Amino acid sequence: SWRYALKNYVTSPETVNDDTVIYFDDKVSIIRDSFPKSECHLLILPRTMQLSRSHPTKVIDAKFKNEFESYVNSAIDHIFRHFQEKFRIKKSDDDKDPCWDDILKDKNKFVRNFVQVGIHSVPSMANLHIHVISKDFHSVRLKNKKHYNSFNTGFFISWDDLPLNGKKLGTDKEIETTYLKEHDLLCCYCQRNFSNKFSLLKKHLELEFNSHFELK
Ligand code: 5GP
Ligand code: ZN
Structure with a gap:
């Protein structure tokens, strides 16, 4: 079933012939998401079958984080380098928000403001994966409200x-209804509320991205 579409990257990343796999060793595969919801969207997949079969909210504890922290950092580095190589920050007088100053020169600032690491509370893919994604949501693959709200x-x-330390999340159905269906669309750059109007948000995200970034 499509739920197992990530399985090959776990069991045999060395056989994948396109450029999807950016790194693998005995412990993880780091891959490009094939339907990236942002300019840079990577997935880290633990290669131990027992971990791969587990639900992320149940298995990610302090020990897990310690074990995979360095891979998270590698994925973040990859995203930072990608942005540094491809883009420049636009300077404009009407945009006084200092959050963009030097963001492509200062990695800590870039990571703090522009990289998102984590999991979906209700994953659609069976093999455990950690999302490492840039926070632009500027992508042709971002096609509906669920896509956007699943990250925002x-x-x-x-x-x-x-780990969640016992914090209750509700049933999968409740989580999906609350966050993916009912939650308003809020611009991740300026917090403007687009209610249910995905196509307006989408146009706005394009403007936001182009107001801050230009190709080198
Ligand atoms: P989830 O919602 O389960 O946390 O995210 C699964 C992710 O896997 C999605 O972002 C989706 O775009 C990505 N994906 C689905 N199928 C494939 C595939 O065959 N290859 C790759 N590289 N990514 C995939
Ligand atoms: Zn905005």
Whole structure:
């Protein structure tokens, strides 16, 4: 079934012939998401079958985080380098928000403001994976409200907020209804509320991205 579409990257990354796999060793595969919801969207897949079969909210504890922290950092580095190589920050007088100053020169600032690491509370793919994604949401593959809200509401659980320590999440159905269906669309750059109007948000995200970034 499509739920197991990531399985090959876990069992045999060396056989994948396109450029999807950017790194693998005995412990993980780091791959490009084939339907990236942002300019850079990577997945880290633990290669131990027992971990791969587990639910992320149940298995990601302090020990897990310690074991995979360095891979998260490698994925973040990859994203930072990608942006550094491809883009420049636009300088404009009407945009006084200092959050963009030097963001492509200062890695800590880039990571703090522009990289999101974590999991979906209700994953659609069976093999455990950690999302490492740039926070632009500027992608042709971002096609509907669910796609956007799965990264921009409580549906997304940050690496830093794991483990949940007994915090109750509700049933899968409740989580999906609350965050993916009912939650308003809020611009991740300026917090403007687009209610249910995905196509308006989509146009706005294009403007936001182009107001901050230009190709080198
Ligand atoms: P989930 O919602 O389960 O946390 O995310 C699964 C991710 O896997 C999605 O972002 C989706 O775009 C990605 N994906 C689905 N099928 C494939 C595939 O065959 N190859 C790759 N590289 N990514 C995939
Ligand atoms: Zn905005």
